[in-house]
Amino acid sequence: MKKNYILLIVLLLVGCIYPNLPFAYLTVGITVLLFSGWATSWNLLGGWAGQLSLGHASFVGLGAYFVALGASQFNLAPWWAILLAMLFAGILALLWGRLTFGLSGPYFSLSTIAIAEIFRLVAINEEWLTGGASGVFIDILPQPFGLDFFSKTTQYYLALFYAFLTIGITIYISGRKIGYQLRAVRDNEEAAMAAGINPLNVKLKAFVISAVLTSIGGGIYGIFLSFIEPHIIFNLLLSIQIALTVIIGGRGTIWGPAVGSLLLVVSGEIFRTTFAQANMLIYGVLILVVILVMPRGIVGEYSHKMIKRKYAKRA
Amino acid sequence: MIDYISLFQNLSNGILIGAVYALIGVGLTLVFGVMRTINFAHGDFVVMGMYLAVALNSAFGWDPYVALIFAVPLGFMLGAFIQKYILGRIIDAQPEAMMLATLGISLVGANTLFLIFGGEPQSVNVSYASSTVKLGDINISIVLLLAGSITFLVIGGLFYILNKTEIGRAIRATAENRIGAEIVGVNTKKIQAIVFGLGMALAFAAGVALIPVLFASPVTTGASFTLKAFVVTVLGGLGNIGAAVAGGLLLGIVEIFGASYLSSAYRDAYGLLAFLIVLLIKPEGLFGKTVKRV
Amino acid sequence: MQNALKAENITVKFGGLIAVNNISLSLSEGKILGLIGPNGAGKSTLFNAITGFTPIAAGKILFFGKDVTSQPSYVRTRSGMGRTFQTERPYEELTVLENVLVAAFLNHPKKKDAEEVAMFALAKVGLVDRTHQLSSDLNLARLRRLELAKALALEPKVLFLDEIMAGLNPPALKEMIEMIRGLTAGGISIVMVEHIMEAIIKLADHVIVLASGNKIAEGSATEVINDPQVIDAYLGTD
Numbered sequence A: 001m002k003k004n005y006i007l008l009i010v011l012l013l014v015g016c017i018y019p020n021l022p023f024a025y026l027t028v029g030i031t032v033l034l035f036s037g038w039a040t041s042w043n044l045l046g047g048w049a050g051q052l053s054l055g056h057a058s059f060v061g062l063g064a065y066f067v068a069l070g071a072s073q074f075n076l077a078p079w080w081a082i083l084l085a086m087l088f089a090g091i092l093a094l095l096w097g098r099l100t101f102g103l104s105g106p107y108f109s110l111s112t113i114a115i116a117e118i119f120r121l122v123a124i125n126e127e128w129l130t131g132g133a134s135g136v137f138i139d140i141l142p143q144p145f146g147l148d149f150f151s152k153t154t155q156y157y158l159a160l161f162y163a164f165l166t167i168g169i170t171i172y173i174s175g176r177k178i179g180y181q182l183r184a185v186r187d188n189e190e191a192a193m194a195a196g197i198n199p200l201n202v203k204l205k206a207f208v209i210s211a212v213l214t215s216i217g218g219g220i221y222g223i224f225l226s227f228i229e230p231h232i233i234f235n236l237l238l239s240i241q242i243a244l245t246v247i248i249g250g251r252g253t254i255w256g257p258a259v260g261s262l263l264l265v266v267s268g269e270i271f272r273t274t275f276a277q278a279n280m281l282i283y284g285v286l287i288l289v290v291i292l293v294m295p296r297g298i299v300g301e302y303s304h305k306m307i308k309r310k311y312a313k314r315a
Numbered sequence B: 001m002i003d004y005i006s007l008f009q010n011l012s013n014g015i016l017i018g019a020v021y022a023l024i025g026v027g028l029t030l031v032f033g034v035m036r037t038i039n040f041a042h043g044d045f046v047v048m049g050m051y052l053a054v055a056l057n058s059a060f061g062w063d064p065y066v067a068l069i070f071a072v073p074l075g076f077m078l079g080a081f082i083q084k085y086i087l088g089r090i091i092d093a094q095p096e097a098m099m100l101a102t103l104g105i106s107l108v109g110a111n112t113l114f115l116i117f118g119g120e121p122q123s124v125n126v127s128y129a130s131s132t133v134k135l136g137d138i139n140i141s142i143v144l145l146l147a148g149s150i151t152f153l154v155i156g157g158l159f160y161i162l163n164k165t166e167i168g169r170a171i172r173a174t175a176e177n178r179i180g181a182e183i184v185g186v187n188t189k190k191i192q193a194i195v196f197g198l199g200m201a202l203a204f205a206a207g208v209a210l211i212p213v214l215f216a217s218p219v220t221t222g223a224s225f226t227l228k229a230f231v232v233t234v235l236g237g238l239g240n241i242g243a244a245v246a247g248g249l250l251l252g253i254v255e256i257f258g259a260s261y262l263s264s265a266y267r268d269a270y271g272l273l274a275f276l277i278v279l280l281i282k283p284e285g286l287f288g289k290t291v292k293r294v
Numbered sequence C: 001m002q003n004a005l006k007a008e009n010i011t012v013k014f015g016g017l018i019a020v021n022n023i024s025l026s027l028s029e030g031k032i033l034g035l036i037g038p039n040g041a042g043k044s045t046l047f048n049a050i051t052g053f054t055p056i057a058a059g060k061i062l063f064f065g066k067d068v069t070s071q072p073s074y075v076r077t078r079s080g081m082g083r084t085f086q087t088e089r090p091y092e093e094l095t096v097l098e099n100v101l102v103a104a105f106l107n108h109p110k111k112k113d114a115e116e117v118a119m120f121a122l123a124k125v126g127l128v129d130r131t132h133q134l135s136s137d138l139n140l141a142r143l144r145r146l147e148l149a150k151a152l153a154l155e156p157k158v159l160f161l162d163e164i165m166a167g168l169n170p171p172a173l174k175e176m177i178e179m180i181r182g183l184t185a186g187g188i189s190i191v192m193v194e195h196i197m198e199a200i201i202k203l204a205d206h207v208i209v210l211a212s213g214n215k216i217a218e219g220s221a222t223e224v225i226n227d228p229q230v231i232d233a234y235l236g237t238d
Helices: A002-020 A026-048 A057-072 A078-100 A105-125 A152-174 A177-187 A189-194 A199-225 A236-249 A256-275 A280-293 A297-314 B004-035 B042-060 B064-085 B095-117 B142-164 B166-176 B178-183 B188-210 B218-236 B241-261 B264-281 C043-051 C073-079 C096-104 C111-125 C140-152 C170-185 C197-203 C221-225 C228-237
Strands: B132-135 B138-141 C003-014 C017-028 C032-036 C058-063 C081-083 C158-162 C189-193 C206-211 C214-219
Touching (some): A057 A199, A057 A236, A078 A199, A105 B218, A177 A189, A189 C073, A236 A256, B004 B241, B042 B188, B095 B218, B142 B241, C017 C043, C017 C189, C032 C197, C043 C081, C043 C189, C140 C158, C206 C221, C206 C228, C214 C221, C214 C228, C221 C228
Parallel strands (some): C032 C206, C158 C189
Antiparallel strands (some): B132 B138
């Protein structure tokens, strides 16, 4: 437990140094950090509660739209917009989870796809609210303490803070009662019930936290893009990327989602320059590899081996 | 006075489009019935069929309906291959493993198509693309009619295979109870490969039937077809072929009517909403018997 | 003395089949109740019905005087029912200690306290040397003890054991019997479904015999074993 916190602080320091390096690509860095945050948030629901959501882009979109509309139409500062988005995301998750957690695995995932799709259609069509298909442009943002939100460096630090926040929360939860309850429900729901755990409640908690955290990243994403369009934000592909990133990196582990993000975003960038646009191919190939050969994901398999080895040494 | 003409026009369009949806849905539901897995790549298989028709058309000038002769067996073999060497390996893992594997196949398939054909939407122009046949005052598009006819033919063939042949019985046995079927001596591994092959063949057929009507674009079209296929099969009931047909027709009608009488922009949403409602209220589908609740 | 558990007229149906037919039983505090009967008699079904894992068609369940019939399984656990499962259900990705922690958290939300309770339970079943081993790596006998530890960590008032002696070799069996006997000294009441007669004879204060969903005999272990109806039921169906 303590080791995780130490690692987190070390990485935070590395992260702070990064922008000052000569070859630092800030955009890539921001993308890796945002993805790490989204993936880590998804992990709470998908890796710990065991519910595979393929619609998390909905929450990203909520964050982004609230910030964008807040800035362009309602004169609402981004931090208030994000808080509102968090509230909205939490309520949505509560209702959505209550309705759909009774569905078995694949059906739950299908329902998440459908709901995200509906969001996209609403965003495209309700022009009076969302600017429709032509999207929303953020041209002015407040400047608290002289901070320029349009500067890539500021956005980088926001993203760094976000990733740090989500991983920190995950580490915290993993040592508490709720963390154990989640994993118990995931591993054996009946046994968990026999241990006095209400599976629905536990899953709902995970969903709400996951949704709320994801929407924060969505808000930062909005600032980063400064131009929001429905098909970019409420994108099925984004939802799939988030889910696959976690599964490849290691579901149910603390660092798996971040490792997955680093791997996939960076290789995506490399791939993109040679095979433009087909960089989802990597995701497809990797997920097949993971499923066939290392089902627990990169960090998961490593962690599993380590636990076995550690025990064997003691015995 | 109700405008009967446009009512029937909408109805006939809905039924024909619905027939093709049904074809797509039947393939998916067949695979689900036997392998108990949702195939995320199904829509991409349809798109593969479309591109096959495009390729054959530009290379040899073949009419898509001629390409069917080639597409169906190719689809079957590819599907059987994929099942045998990839999906068959994980059949006993958690059910989500299968779903994720099909997602992987979908991504690999769609993006490979992208690498080969590029991102421009493509179609096949047939000379009779805009011709119609008149039934009283109603216009029925020839291509839609052909697509619908192919669907009915194919589904009829499928019914025949499932109900009147030895293999068909083995398939139904495996769908009902895999372990039970094994005990009785059915080679379920082979059956699963056959069924997945059939599913892919059906998808290819649907793709070929649709290419004169729609444009194929590798990355987005696949996903939207898959989603439609899900809607169809859930509405009708997963694993139930007759119900998939009914579901497809229903979806076609719901979409056309919704687009005509309500807002056409939300055309896709009606199916999705109906899908969600059915999923939540009657998860076995309107006709189905498989339980989806935990 | 209050009854720890009272089940009145429990009937469980599966479709048209009556699995448990109008059975009543009661358990006094600190005592051990044995539930025996040939395969398919309905023992496990009754067991599941009382602990809340199978719905009942009719009847009432009173736990220390309180009606828990409408409570879902996890609420009954919170009221004080702890159960083991016939087919072990470890949380496979978690270690032995973590498995028991999950249960310990029920009454102790703080990790430190929960850990103490968990270690105590593990000590009782003799698994302290394996706290950091992955539960999926345990052999059958140890998995069985882990099941017991998980139930004990709940600090239950009534412990429900589902065929916990099955498949144990003679030394392990002896150990388990001693373990169970030690539990009642602490004030726990026990309901045990069993096939292994030695355990019933040595442990049960009171025994109920089921056959084909009906109660066919009731009494002390020796009374029941020598009952001709009981002998018939076992010989007849086995």
